Amino acid sequence: DFVEMFVGVGASRVRELFADAKRNAPCIIFIDEIDAVARRRGTGMGGGHDEREQTLNQMLVEMDGFGVNEGIIVLAATNRVDILDPAIMRPGRFDRKIVVGRPDIKGREDILKVHVRNKPLSDEVKLEDIARTTAGFTGADLENLMNEAAIAAAKDNRRFINEEDIKKSFIKVGIGTERKSRVVSDEEKKITAYHESGHAILFHVLPDVGPVYTVSIIPTGMGAAGYTMPLPEKDEMFYTKGHMLQDIMVDLGGRIAEEIIFDDITTGASQDIKTATNLARKMVTKYGFSESVGMVNYENDEDEVFIGRDLAHTRSYSENVANKIDEEVHNIIEMCYADAKEIINQHLDVLHKCASLLIEKERITRDEFEALFEGRTVTA
Known part of the structure; x- marks a missing residue:
């Protein structure tokens, strides 16, 4: 968290972060949701936006200024690359972009293998079939799918997840929880x-x-x-x-x-x-x-x-x-x-x-x- 209500706090925290990284080099700095501080400059209306711009300016200086950052790798993640400031994407800064899209059928099967390690499955459950029927699911969706299936099995006092549990969780993840208690005329x-x-x-x-x-x-x-x-x-x-x-x-x-x-x-x-x-x-x-x-x-x-x-x-x-x-x-x-x-x-x-x-x-x-x-x- 860089930006606070007090002016200058964000820039100060960026300086401290890179100073700490230099002391511990080689190391990796990972900034999640970087769009929170690296949005395009010049579109703010004062106040908190000025503080955000100061924080971004300091980050640009630390990444590509006169200082030496040997042994420090800076990574960041965002799902709003379209609103990032162009300066942050220039060579020497975040110049390499890795797009993480939705997994294909093979990727979904591999992700499912990770999320069923501690979840016993009945013999009728085939991960290949689940992967085939979950086109468009993200890794988080697949994790949620298996967690909900495990909960459904636990509610029935069963140790193993069966096909019916998968079907119930598929509906819950895709549509939402059914409200059977609601009175309908x-x-x-x-x-x-x-x-x-x-x-x-x-x-x-x-x-x-x-x-x-x-x-x-x-x-x-x-x-x-x-x-x-x-x-x-x-x-x-x-x-x-x-x-x-x-x-x-x-x-x-x-x-x-x-x-x-x-x-x-x-x-x-x-x-x-x-x-x-x-x-x-x-x-x-x-x-x-x-x-x-x-x-x-x-x-x-x-x-x-x-x-x-x-x-x-x-x-x-x-x-x-x-x-x-x-x-x-x-x-x-x-x-x-x-x-x-x-x-x-x-x-x-x-x-x-x-x-x-x-x-x-x-x-x-x-x-x-x-x-x-x-x-x-x-x-x-």
Whole structure:
């Protein structure tokens, strides 16, 4: 911790840190969350920001000044490299960047091996299978997954973690804790069942976004009345335009099901609509997927790092372009809504069956959901 309420404390602590390092050389200095003190200079409004700049200036002097730092290696970590001051990245300072991305399937399996060393697994649990079904998970996510699985096993007074424990923890890490104690009326339960069934049908039918892992109408601690959880089967480095359109269609599936079945709509789709709108806007302003707007990036990533995104957001395009962007976003949403509605209308029998099964069981698995599509009988 460098920056305090008193002026000069941060710079003094930097001097003391490097002096101590020189006395103990060879050694390594590691600074975590360096963006707290190494943000771009010249954007502050006085006060604490001036103290932060003094601290950064002293750090630059210590790293690349007239002094000798032989035997001292300085490492730092951040997840906001975009807001760092350019001076800190120059040769002789933090000139070597190591990007730590999300692990691939082999990396996830290796990470899981570390986190199960003191957690006995039953013979049915295969780390390779867990790694395959956790695409997009970070190392911390995988650690949390196994910890939650161990807790689930302990609650049942079992020494070994089984597949059911993994499934429970997978849902908890991905969605949040289920609130089974919350009282839900029969009408709310029915609306939620059809809403989630609408999402699930699109996950199953559309080729790039599925398959479904589980569908539930049990409220979560995140405030959702239910959830439909997909199961990514591969790591993806980039998304196609078609994939992003399918994501938007899935987001709109719940609202569409409500409209078809109840001839009315609820506030339950508000987060879905927000997600779909943000994705459609990125398609137009960031990825150049709109023919009418053009292959131009209109997204502004240069927000003032001290003032804040809301106060300092500037627009680098005209009012005419802004209107065209809004119109194109609206067109994408409307097109996806129409396509998704057509698919759900084609599978109304599955929609009714899935909703009925959810009302009875509250949660259904991938196998049970796929059985509905194949016309097989699913017992409640």
